[in-house]
Amino acid sequence: MKKTLLTVTALVLMSTQVMASSTESMDKTYMRSAANYTVQTGTATLLSDVTSTRSSAYQQGYDILNNLHGKSSAELRPILKISSRDLDAKSIMVEDKEVTVKEFAKQQNVIEYQALVKVKYHYRIHDSNN
Structure with missing residues (x-):
């Protein structure tokens, strides 16, 4: 034993x-x-449809934010329009997001609204110098 x-x-x-x-x-x-990788950072601004109320523009902006949540790097790449030949395909990470609403008028007395979703992100690219 x-x-x-x-x-x-x-x-x-x-x-x-x-x-x-x-x-x-x-x-x-x-x-x-x-x-052998270098970290790159970037920002992208995603736009909602034009709407007649500020609150619906904000709602569309938050819908865009919610749509980004849980996306893989492969799904984020075309949304954020990241084009890099040397991209580490699984490295895209969203750092920060913000919704603002732009108010504008194309005609007198007709005010329209559009959400602007600013997304800060980073990703790795293969460093070809090594």
């Missing part, structure tokens, strides 16, 4: 060391490959 317990304990200790060194080497590999 003591032999079995001693053997199990030794195996657990050796396994822990092997797993720790494997994790360390994976982290170093990831860091080394991450060094």
